[in-house]
Amino acid sequence: MADPLVIRGVSIDDTFAEAFPMRGARIILTAVNARWARIAAHTMTGFATSVIGCKCEAAIERELGPEDTPDGRPGVSVLFFTPDSASLQQRLIERVGQTILTCPTTACFDGLPDAPERMPVGKALRVFGDGYQSSKVFGGTRYWRIPVMEGEFLIQEDMGKVKGIGGGNFLILAETAEVALAAAEAAVEAMAGMPGVILPFPGGIVRSGSKVGAKRYKTMIASTNDAYAPTLRPITTSDLPDGVNSVQEIVLDGLDAPSISAAMRAGIDAACRLGVIRITAGNYGGKLGPHHFYLRQIMGQPTA
Amino acid sequence: MTDRITITFDTLPSGGEGLELDGITPDRLLTLSNAEIAKLPVWMGRRSVPLGDIAAIQGELSAHLRFEGDLARAEGVGAGMASGVLDVTGSVGDGAGVAMRGGSLRIGGSAGMRLGAALPGASRGMLGGEIVVTGSVGAEAGAYARRGLIVVRGDVGDSAARGLIAGTLVVFGRVGADAGTGNKRGSIVVLGSTAVPPTYRFACVYRPTVLRVLFGYLRRAYSIPVADRFVAGRWKRYCGDISELGKGELLTWAEA
Numbered sequence: 216m217a218d219p220l221v222i223r224g225v226s227i228d229d230t231f232a233e234a235f236p237m238r239g240a241r242i243i244l245t246a247v248n249a250r251w252a253r254i255a256a257h258t259m260t261g262f263a264t265s266v267i268g269c270k271c272e273a274a275i276e277r278e279l280g281p282e283d284t285p286d287g288r289p290g291v292s293v294l295f296f297t298p299d300s301a302s303l304q305q306r307l308i309e310r311v312g313q314t315i316l317t318c319p320t321t322a323c324f325d326g327l328p329d330a331p332e333r334m335p336v337g338k339a340l341r342v343f344g345d346g347y348q349s350s351k352v353f354g355g356t357r358y359w360r361i362p363v364m365e366g367e368f369l370i371q372e373d374m375g376k377v378k379g380i381g382g383g384n385f386l387i388l389a390e391t392a393e394v395a396l397a398a399a400e401a402a403v404e405a406m407a408g409m410p411g412v413i414l415p416f417p418g419g420i421v422r423s424g425s426k427v428g429a430k431r432y433k434t435m436i437a438s439t440n441d442a443y444a445p446t447l448r449p450i451t452t453s454d455l456p457d458g459v460n461s462v463q464e465i466v467l468d469g470l471d472a473p474s475i476s477a478a479m480r481a482g483i484d485a486a487c488r489l490g491v492i493r494i495t496a497g498n499y500g501g502k503l504g505p506h507h508f509y510l511r512q513i514m515g516q517p518t519a
Numbered sequence: 520m521t522d523r524i525t526i527t528f529d530t531l532p533s534g535g536e537g538l539e540l541d542g543i544t545p546d547r548l549l550t551l552s553n554a555e556i557a558k559l560p561v562w563m564g565r566r567s568v569p570l571g572d573i574a575a576i577q578g579e580l581s582a583h584l585r586f587e588g589d590l591a592r593a594e595g596v597g598a599g600m601a602s603g604v605l606d607v608t609g610s611v612g613d614g615a616g617v618a619m620r621g622g623s624l625r626i627g628g629s630a631g632m633r634l635g636a637a638l639p640g641a642s643r644g645m646l647g648g649e650i651v652v653t654g655s656v657g658a659e660a661g662a663y664a665r666r667g668l669i670v671v672r673g674d675v676g677d678s679a680a681r682g683l684i685a686g687t688l689v690v691f692g693r694v695g696a697d698a699g700t701g702n703k704r705g706s707i708v709v710l711g712s713t714a715v716p717p718t719y720r721f722a723c724v725y726r727p728t729v730l731r732v733l734f735g736y737l738r739r740a741y742s743i744p745v746a747d748r749f750v751a752g753r754w755k756r757y758c759g760d761i762s763e764l765g766k767g768e769l770l771t772w773a774e775a
Contacts, residue, residue, distance in 0.1 A: 245728075285732050285735060286728050286731040286732045286735060287731050287735050287750060287751075288728075288731065322728045322732075347766070349685075349704060349706075349766065351668075351687060351706070351729055351733070352647075352666065352667075352668070353668065353732060353733055353736040354649075354736050354740055358729060358732060360727075360729050366723070366725040366726070366727075367725070367727060367728060367729070369728040369729050369732065
């Protein structure tokens with residue numbers, strides 16, 4: 216058996232996060248200034264925490280300077296994930312159409328130019344122009360110009376689509392709710408802006424991690440993770456060690472496994488602070504998801 | 520295979536016969552050996568001569584073709600090309616890039632008449648690709664172009680973009696008379712000066728995001744130093760030709 220891994224007094228469980236295949240896209244939003252680019256990104260990625268209820272998972276990947284965007288304006292890179300290929304295109308058409316087309320000064324571009332699979336998002340939205348739209352091709356890339364009351368909305372014809380990963384995670388078990396939240400906030404800050412990864416839950420943190428299905432309500436596809444709910448410790452099969460009174464979870468979606476591993480490494484390291492007792496991860500015994508992120512391996516230690 | 524095929528043309532006798540180079544394009548040379556390229560026929564006046572008799576050829580099996588030498592009287596440079604890069608170090612004659620379908624034609628000097636226009640009798644000109652001219656060009660540049668991008672860093676002659684179907688002509692200098700007559704859906708972008716044709720109607724002054732993308736692309740892909748005042752500035756949009764669909768446009772720079 217391998218020696219226990221302890222980082223700054225925090226025990227790291229010898230377990231793994233079980234993650235699932237997703238389809239992902241990277242969308243570049245630009246605007247007249249960073250404020251409007253942020254507004255566009257927040258609006259587009261709102262209510263996109265979990266595919267369970269939101270049909271997609273999305274969040275800001277990072278902010279971009281004018282030198283990093285196709286139109287030389289401030290921008291934001293957002294990542295989008297859905298469980299299947301067809302729904303990714305549909306969700307993007309809905310969200311770009313309702314939140315970016317409508318948002319003052321914005322333009323919308325693809326952030327995965329090398330992805331061979333393409334989704335005709337701009338091509339679908341062009342018909343808002345009611346026949347007055349026009350397209351331009353520069354360097355083999357087609358852009359649609361859609362006349363609007365403000366002036367003109369510009370959107371790239373197609374967006375790239377790749378096989379991504381959803382559901383990377385780790386749980387922070389702490390002495391108090393204050394410590395758990397502070398450690399989770401530190402983890403989120405450490406992972407902020409890391410390429411190819413998003414944390415789709417509010418502020419990057421989930422307080423209500425779930426288990427598959429429910430014991431009592433058969434129609435529920437997910438319900439409270441009672442094994443980690445401190446208020447239920449004496450009346451359920453609890454996985455909480457003595458001294459733990461609150462748990463926060465970090466959930467990650469990513470464009471590839473190395474991106475998720477790198478972000479988990481940074482996040483777990485930042486979460487190892489005074490008052491945190493243990494860090495573990497959620498899995499289903501490895502039977503449901505093909506992607507397994509072993510915490511010890513991620514932190515540079517061999518697994519047992 | 521080499522990085523580039525370079526064809527260095529002999530100096531043409533002054534006052535002599537002109538040269539027609541349509542057919543000597545990167546897409547057609549892509550699979551040919553050096554010896555096969557040398558055997559390709561080109562028209563010199565009324566004579567067909569092997570290319571190797573009038574030019575030195577270096578390289579083979581490449582999608583990047585370079586013409587060197589005096590080609591000011593050569594017609595049809597890059598005509599009908601479908602892909603690859605054709606890089607011309609100096610000036611070219613009439614009909615460069617006519618009926619072009621794809622690829623990139625870069626002319627280091629000036630060009631004659633009918634740049635990127637239609638073949639005689641054809642209803643459509645350029646169907647795709649990009650032409651960038653460092654100098655100025657003659658009359659009827661981009662006439663009847665259906666797709667594609669033509670960028671002229673100098674001036675263009677009269678009747679530019681005549682019958683434009685849907686392509687784009689960008690002019691850094693001055694535009695001659697009667698530009699854009701019969702324009703259906705195409706775009707004429709003028710950084711220099713032009714007269715607004717009588718069949719165009721003023722629409723608005725705005726900052727087109729599409730020009731930010733275009734100028735950014737020209738800076739990156741062709742190292743064209745587009746000034747910031749054009750990239751971020753306000754532009755006047757005129758719709759025309761209203762005697763046609765009226766869905767074409769003339770964009771002229773207004774102010775920073």
